[in-house]
Amino acid sequence: MYNLISVVLKKRLDLDFKTSSDFRARIVEFPGLWMAEREIAGLRAELRKVAGRAVPGGDLDYGVFSEREDVLQRTIVTLVYRVSDGTPVAFNALPVISLSLSGKPVEVLHLGLVMIDPAVRSQGLSWVLYGLTCFLLFLRNQLRPLWISNVTQVPAVAGMVAETFSDVFPSPTRGARRSLRQQLIATEIMAGHRHVFGVGKEAGFDADRFVITDAYTGGSDNLKKTFEAAPKHRKAEYNDFCAAELDYDRGDDLLQIGQLDLNAAQRYLLESVPRNALGRLAVASFVILVQRLVLPLMHWADGRRQWGILRPSR
Template sequence: MNAASARYIDTTLPAGRGLRSRIVERPALALEPDDLARMIADIRAVARTTLGENELTYGVFSGDRETLSRTVLTVVYDTASGEPVAFNALALLRVSLGGREIEVLHLGLVMTAPKARGGGLSAVLYGLTCVLLFVRRQCRPLWISSVTQVPAVVGMVAETFSDVHPGQPATRASFQHRLVARQIMRHWRHAFGVGPEAGFDEERFVITDAYTGGSDNLKKTFDQAAKHRDPRYGELCRLQLDYGRGDDLLQLGRIDMRAAARYLAKVAPPASVTGLIGRLALMLAQGAVLPLIHWLDDTQSWGSLRPWKH
């Protein structure tokens, strides 16, 4: 591992019985070329088991280094065989909010091989990775986004994260929600395979005719889309989305202490929590304790706050 790659997350955690997950932040920067090529081959192998001969050409599937330098990859493997069985590709999208640049964590594409479905892997692929990044950023609230037409995903996002719109009945679209949504649709639609001709209904947070920018093979009918155990999310999608045209909901929310606590208490597999605790303790030390020690040592520079060299 070189000095630059040491700044990024590259960790392996249990993901349930007989499974392990590898989480890599900005893999184009964190991994050596051969290791990166193996990870991309692994996610393509999962995609083939899911889509058959259909191929996706956008995002991480393109192998583009710029895309992979703002991606967080989570790949789940069968512990016994080493075979990849699921993955998630989160995208880090830069937007401006309150006069400063921030990163929005886009929940991205999730795929699970048919033989591994029904094991609660969505909780690992979404929540575990998000909690890890939240702690990595010293537990500062982090905006998240999701683009989907699948009621199960709409419900998962609404019940896992905070201040989610649309999806949480008590949450209304704030000015910040609208500002972030506008910038995502203006600058980042290519990150989730939405073409330039797609429309955006800001009142309903609905992307119209969304499946024309490389994600064409993900389009589903309402009957094909996986349902959530709470029928309210299916009803929301049925009423708001035109599945024949190919619409998506754009959901925005935050991961904060409340969301992290909900995930760890109710959703995360016990085995992954056990491994996560040690990782979180190390990251908290890196993010909070070590900066304090460094700050108290006034013989060293500390960036623009204490710029001297000696």
């Protein structure tokens, strides 16, 4: 299933494995830092192929579709392929936003742009596209909580984020409130990183409700939906919440801030991952743990070879 040796020796995440009998996923971290130009061109072509099916005739000009050279240097891409013919059918582009929180650097995983070929929707890919990469990064971060952000006007997505991650704001969940850290993160994201999710400078931001007003003016124009067209959540409270908070005619979005912690990871494993995929996920997790924990110990114990700034003794 894996070429384990090549995977654990890479500094950046590069996993390719079957998620089911019908689909396989490839997760590549910051490909712009290490991929050859021909490989990057091929990756962009596959992303556009999926986008062409998901948004027919719609041009996008932000995130992985923009011409900014550094985009793929700070984005983790998850691509899903159909096993039978190798066709890319879905992807998630997960930008990593670098911020300063209380004077300390912090990274926020932006859930980013998710696109699915209409032909394979409702075929059990949500656990791969919305949680798998975050879960593996959580493991690599030695189970330390990770901040996540999400921008959406789709009730189904807003509800999924609120139920998957911890302490998400805004959310209709009873007791949901914004913390000072969430306020600081949201403010800094809107001040210097709105290009990441295709929001123009002219868009407003309601800092009390975490609502971006007139959001579809910065490259994401073709993703604007009416409330009737936006996919609904199975729970009516999320649909009602979005209908009440957002002006769909104007084009508003929620900016959700939350965390991936142990509780969220447990919910993901118990509620999102199909039972028949737990074995495959266990192997992927093992590879991450070897890469992050076991391999450095092996290097440390070898006093004959250089490792980073450490020099072997004479």
